[in-house]
Amino acid sequence: MISLELKLCLTKSMKSINHYLENYAVSHQHHTNKKIHYVCVPLILFSILGLLHQVIIYTPYSLASLLFLGAMVYYSLLNVKASMVMLVFGGLSYVLVDQISQRINPTEAIAVFLSIFVLSWIGQFIGHKIEGKKPSFFEDLQYLLIGPLWILPKPILDFIKK
Secondary structure, eight states, X not given: OOOHHHHHHHHHSOOOHHHHHHHHHHTOOSHHHHHHHHHHHHHHHXXXXXXXXXXXXXXTXXXXXXXXXXXXXXXXXXXXXXXXXXXXXXXXXXXXXXXXHHHSOHHHHHHHHHHHHXXXXXXXXXXXXXXXXXXXXXXXXXXXXXXXXXXXXHHHHHHHXX
């Protein structure tokens, strides 16, 4: 477990989850861009897990396991409720990726997940072209982990923010 001292040191420079969500929303106002994000952000998360799941470190652990663990540490430092919600959604994505990966060979899996990844990023950049604003992660890479929170349904976001 992360010691209290380490957590205090790591979170000292972190802003609140409300700050990150509000800043993220600034460059996501156009209704078309929002709709694109609601589709593409989960697909990007899913495809990254899928691609990294193909790289086995030590059976049954893959690079996706490490990414998932790292993201959970980040979310738990940012907001405990956010980490609980992302544990559920990320966990479900991870299970789905694992099931797909067991049913097709690694070359096919890479092709499927890479296609989803590329097409989803194209969608994201089209959305930002429509919006007329740069993606938030150009400012701060943490926004790559804020996007999956921002697209959550309002009741879940309200639960996290309280």
